[in-house]
Amino acid sequence: MNENKTSEDPRKSLNFIETFVEKDLAEGKNNGRIQTRFPPEPNGYLHIGHAKAICLDFGIAEHYNGICNLRFDDTNPVKEDVEYVDSITEDIRWLGFHWNEIYYASDYFGQLFDFAIRLIRQGHAYVDEQSAEEIAQQKGTPTQPGVESPYRNRPATENLDLFLRMQAGEFEEGSMTLRAKIDMASPNMHFRDPILYRIIREHPHHRTGTTWKVYPMYDFAHGQSDYFEGVTHSLCTLEFEVHRPLYDYYIDLLKEDDRYRPRQIEFNRLNLTYTVMSKRKLLELVKEGLVNGWDDPRMPTLCGYRRRGYTPQAIRNFVDKIGYTKYDGIVDVALLEHAIREDLNRTAPRVSAVLDPVKLILTNYPEGQTESMHAVNNPENPDAGSHTIAFARELYIEREDFLEDAPKKFFRMTPGQEVRLKNAYIVQCTGCKKNAAGEVEEIYAEYNPLTLSGMPDSNRKVKGTLHWVSVAHSLPAEVRLYDRLFLVENPSENKDGDFHELLNPNSLTRLTHCRVEAELLKAKPLDHFQFQRIGYFNLDPDSTDGKLIFNRTVSLKDTWSKLKDKL
Numbered sequence: 001m002n003e004n005k006t007s008e009d010p011r012k013s014l015n016f017i018e019t020f021v022e023k024d025l026a027e028g029k030n031n032g033r034i035q036t037r038f039p040p041e042p043n044g045y046l047h048i049g050h051a052k053a054i055c056l057d058f059g060i061a062e063h064y065n066g067i068c069n070l071r072f073d074d075t076n077p078v079k080e081d082v083e084y085v086d087s088i089t090e091d092i093r094w095l096g097f098h099w100n101e102i103y104y105a106s107d108y109f110g111q112l113f114d115f116a117i118r119l120i121r122q123g124h125a126y127v128d129e130q131s132a133e134e135i136a137q138q139k140g141t142p143t144q145p146g147v148e149s150p151y152r153n154r155p156a157t158e159n160l161d162l163f164l165r166m167q168a169g170e171f172e173e174g175s176m177t178l179r180a181k182i183d184m185a186s187p188n189m190h191f192r193d194p195i196l197y198r199i200i201r202e203h204p205h206h207r208t209g210t211t212w213k214v215y216p217m218y219d220f221a222h223g224q225s226d227y228f229e230g231v232t233h234s235l236c237t238l239e240f241e242v243h244r245p246l247y248d249y250y251i252d253l254l255k256e257d258d259r260y261r262p263r264q265i266e267f268n269r270l271n272l273t274y275t276v277m278s279k280r281k282l283l284e285l286v287k288e289g290l291v292n293g294w295d296d297p298r299m300p301t302l303c304g305y306r307r308r309g310y311t312p313q314a315i316r317n318f319v320d321k322i323g324y325t326k327y328d329g330i331v332d333v334a335l336l337e338h339a340i341r342e343d344l345n346r347t348a349p350r351v352s353a354v355l356d357p358v359k360l361i362l363t364n365y366p367e368g369q370t371e372s373m374h375a376v377n378n379p380e381n382p383d384a385g386s387h388t389i390a391f392a393r394e395l396y397i398e399r400e401d402f403l404e405d406a407p408k409k410f411f412r413m414t415p416g417q418e419v420r421l422k423n424a425y426i427v428q429c430t431g432c433k434k435n436a437a438g439e440v441e442e443i444y445a446e447y448n449p450l451t452l453s454g455m456p457d458s459n460r461k462v463k464g465t466l467h468w469v470s471v472a473h474s475l476p477a478e479v480r481l482y483d484r485l486f487l488v489e490n491p492s493e494n495k496d497g498d499f500h501e502l503l504n505p506n507s508l509t510r511l512t513h514c515r516v517e518a519e520l521l522k523a524k525p526l527d528h529f530q531f532q533r534i535g536y537f538n539l540d541p542d543s544t545d546g547k548l549i550f551n552r553t554v555s556l557k558d559t560w561s562k563l564k565d566k567l
């Protein structure tokens with residue numbers, strides 16, 4: 001099966017994970033079955049890092065005709081919530097992936113509990129009555145062995161009795177744990193009698209309610225859940241590499257025969273510049289009101305990106321481009337923005353919007369006259385069609401596009417100079433009116449009626465083309481500009497420092513006096529547009545008929561940097 005697939009595969013070369021998978025297939029492992037899973041903990045919203053894992057888990061399954069399940073690793077009821085379960089399924093669907101089944105680690109609580117009892121009976125586990133702090137103090141260091149617990153050598157019957165009573169709710173939270181009895185001197189710290197179960201009595205579980213009073217640790221649940229489910233390739237991030245021997249140890253004790261076992265392969269986590277990716281920190285930003293919820297367009301969450309106008313295709317293209325490696329690093333967010341631009345350039349209709357409007361009056365254009373100008377929706381896509389935009393004597397242009405005393409290379413509006421108005425006439429500026437403070441209030445120009453596309457003078461050499469909207473026909477709008485959430489490239493680098501201090505105080509700018517062309521009245525929430533010469537924008541779902549709100553998805557590469565400094 002893999003042979004066919006690779007020969008048909010248009011992609012460049014295999015990543016190292018695909019190479020492992022193909023080798024396993026070639027060796028006939030697991031009867032040629034490929035099964036992966038995406039295992040989120042429902043304790044937060046998915047972020048772009050998760051997208052990288054999702055693309056791999058689902059991508060490998062799709063590519064090798066296997067299956068990928070969604071499995072919620074819901075072993076900690078204190079932090080988990082159905083709100084997160086719902087958002088996670090929504091975000092995976094949005095990315096365009098389809099799971100085979102939805103499972104929960106909590107589906108296996110019974111099997112895990114039985115396995116724990118088996119370990120106790122076999123002398124591989126014991127109930128420890130020390131506190132978490134005491135246990136931590138006895139861990140030792142990588143070069144120094146740990147200290148054995150005074151409870152380590154209890155008889156199995158006593159351990160069994162205590163463990164059953166832990167589950168019966170007889171003991172306080174924190175008073176006891178079940179620990180594996182492995183090796184307090186192991187060079188791998190994870191083997192130093194890791195905790196298997198802890199008591200959680202005060203928080204009902206989002207699925208099993210109050211059935212359980214003891215909950216398995218993630219390390220005791222993850223590998224076995226893979227095994228129970230039939231996962232063949234358990235793909236995860238590099239920090240789990242050191243956990244792998246422990247997962248293998250449990251599987252060795254659990255497995256019934258040698259025909260099948262999951263194989264864990266680790267890859268590098270995605271880190272992006274100017275943001276944080278830890279769910280704990282993202283939750284803090286939300287809880288402290290430093291952003292407007294999980295779907296704030298400044299967040300690296302998938303729902304935040306969706307609201308901002310990032311597309312699933314662009315995110316998948318980006319993930320494809322950065323690839324999978326065995327070493328951690330940090331990816332420049334500009335690479336993600338590039339992928340967004342590339343995708344929206346193909347798909348977003350071009351419209352006109354003026355973010356910082358100033359009036360332009362065409363003094364020789366008849367009062368009360370209106371023309372419908374022809375505007376191509378997307379020059380990149382001949383099938384995208386066109387729309388019309390109303391032209392009249394009074395227009396708005398971008399304040400930034402006018403200078404009374406312009407330097408030589410200023411090809412925009414300045415007295416005496418001709419510029420083209422996009423999709424309309426060539427006009428020549430004749431002057432302006434200023435208020436007492438010296439601010440430009442109105443700009444004046446004369447239009448040349450023979451310069452519409454197809455007319456005799458339309459091919460005149462004019463260096464600048466400006467966007468505009470009609471005063472009478474345009475709509476008021478709010479436009480939200482987003483800048484980087486943090487001021488520094490790697491806010492997580494400063495481990496002891498407080499990441500709050502590194503937040504960019506100007507990450508959100510609201511422009512409340514913008515004008516957009518009437519075509520945008522048809523826009524539906526989240527629809528994408530290119531505001532000509534400015535950037536890509538989408539309609540925010542909070543918009544109402546009376547109030548249009550647009551989010552800047554990403555700037556246009558070249559023109560934005562100039563404009564932004566002024567806004």
Ligand code: ATP
Pocket residue numbers: 038039040041042048049050052053235236237268269270271277278279280
């Ligand atoms: P945190 O450490 O912030 O709690 P997590 O890694 O524990 O995040 P999970 O919900 O357990 O979050 O993640 C589910 C899957 O997504 C795991 O397989 C994990 O390895 C992967 N994943 C999480 N963050 C990233 C990332 N930044 N890049 C790539 N994969 C990631």
Ligand code: MG
Pocket residue numbers: 041
């Ligand atoms: Mg995790």
